Amino acid sequence: MNIGIVLYPTYGGSGVVATELGKYLAKKGHEIHFITYSQPVRLGSFRENITYHEVTVSDYPLFDYEPYETVLASKMVDVAKHEQLDILHVHYAIPHASAAFMAREILKSQGITIPFVTTLHGTDITLVGKDPSFEPVITFCLNQSDAVTAVSESLKKDTYEHFSTDREIQVIPNFIPIEPLKPVDLSVRRRFALDEEPIFCHVSNFRKVKRVQDVLKVFGKVNEEVKSQLILAGDGPERYTLEQLCRELDLCDRVTFIGKVRDTQHVLELADLFMLPSETESFGLAALEAMALGVPVISSNTGGIPEVNIHGETGFLSDVGDIDDMAKNALFLLMDKEIHAKFKANAYKRAQEFDIERVVCEYERLYERLLK
Ligand code: GMT
Numbered sequence: 001m002n003i004g005i006v007l008y009p010t011y012g013g014s015g016v017v018a019t020e021l022g023k024y025l026a027k028k029g030h031e032i033h034f035i036t037y038s039q040p041v042r043l044g045s046f047r048e049n050i051t052y053h054e055v056t057v058s059d060y061p062l063f064d065y066e067p068y069e070t071v072l073a074s075k076m077v078d079v080a081k082h083e084q085l086d087i088l089h090v091h092y093a094i095p096h097a098s099a100a101f102m103a104r105e106i107l108k109s110q111g112i113t114i115p116f117v118t119t120l121h122g123t124d125i126t127l128v129g130k131d132p133s134f135e136p137v138i139t140f141c142l143n144q145s146d147a148v149t150a151v152s153e154s155l156k157k158d159t160y161e162h163f164s165t166d167r168e169i170q171v172i173p174n175f176i177p178i179e180p181l182k183p184v185d186l187s188v189r190r191r192f193a194l195d196e197e198p199i200f201c202h203v204s205n206f207r208k209v210k211r212v213q214d215v216l217k218v219f220g221k222v223n224e225e226v227k228s229q230l231i232l233a234g235d236g237p238e239r240y241t242l243e244q245l246c247r248e249l250d251l252c253d254r255v256t257f258i259g260k261v262r263d264t265q266h267v268l269e270l271a272d273l274f275m276l277p278s279e280t281e282s283f284g285l286a287a288l289e290a291m292a293l294g295v296p297v298i299s300s301n302t303g304g305i306p307e308v309n310i311h312g313e314t315g316f317l318s319d320v321g322d323i324d325d326m327a328k329n330a331l332f333l334l335m336d337k338e339i340h341a342k343f344k345a346n347a348y349k350r351a352q353e354f355d356i357e358r359v360v361c362e363y364e365r366l367y368e369r370l371l372k
Helices: 013-027 068-083 096-109 135-144 153-162 214-226 241-249 283-290 323-335 336-353 355-370
Strands: 002-008 031-036 048-055 086-092 118-122 147-150 169-171 199-203 229-234 255-260 273-276 296-298 315-318
Touching: 002 013, 002 068, 002 199, 013 031, 013 048, 013 086, 013 096, 013 118, 013 283, 031 068, 031 355, 068 096, 096 118, 096 135, 135 323, 147 355, 153 169, 153 323, 199 214, 199 283, 214 229, 214 241, 214 273, 214 323, 241 255, 273 283, 273 323, 283 296, 283 336, 283 355, 296 323, 315 323, 323 336, 336 355
Parallel strands: 002 031, 002 086, 031 048, 086 118, 118 147, 147 169, 199 229, 199 273, 229 255, 273 296, 296 315
Antiparallel strands: none
């Protein structure tokens, strides 16, 4: 199949999922055309069956706001026609689904039929989607998409709650390539911690919704009992506040901000515990990435996280903001090597249920159904 994938090319989860999906489909022999405004971060160097089409908006002085959506729709039309696309798959509703709708209608007026799939990822529904100024367009696009998927049952439920649509929504969860577990490279680990010190890790875009402050507070409490180290990977609007909080909690020599990381795997594999205390989280891809490396997860119980992290098995779930409970759970895991090893094994086993090989087939079946 010739598949056009529209995505955000940045470090956000939807972009990572869309890029990994495209790369995997390309490996299976499909022709993949990524359409976005810059090279997707996870794309890497040249790969067979993959073409990247850049969307560039001219900065004509009349435009106070760049008409990205219009240029994106034009680009979709152009790529669909000249690369003979069979299907368009857009990740994140805003503004990709409305641009896809426009592209599909333009193509239809030229006698070309091409369906589009919209995959909802989270904040397109739970945060941005709730902003009433987007509501009519998102509802319309949900109804107009040839198929709609959501990355968790929780997100599907949220969509029905926030938008007046009875559109069928298929849940196709996020996925991960599963590889055999490797022993930790001690020479790398020792750059961050002494051998006896546990390593905590958190990866995100440091937005408010991630509650990274809670990561620091939980870590601070645990550190009073068990001297530990924390690696914070990522960057974003909360970075400055977090650095301040680190100073206030006197944790500067125990916390490493490593900034944005392309291959989070190299950081996650050093960790003994992964933390995800988010306010809302439709899925929690970072937690799944940690689990695939055998890292148990201390998280909030919000949104789709309980569909990934199993309480008392692969980690623990607490109410949003319950710092004491999260710290207690972390200590429970760290105090007993056998328990920790059991949770590690469970996390790895659970991650296998989201193996890329299994999940990507669901997208292929969906495409085939639409093309019949
Ligand atoms: O909000 C983000 O963290 C980024 C956002 C995105 O779309 O780039 O992530 C959402 O999509 C991910 C991939 O499907 C999910 O794993 C995240 O849980 C989801 N984020 C939220 O719901 C807050």
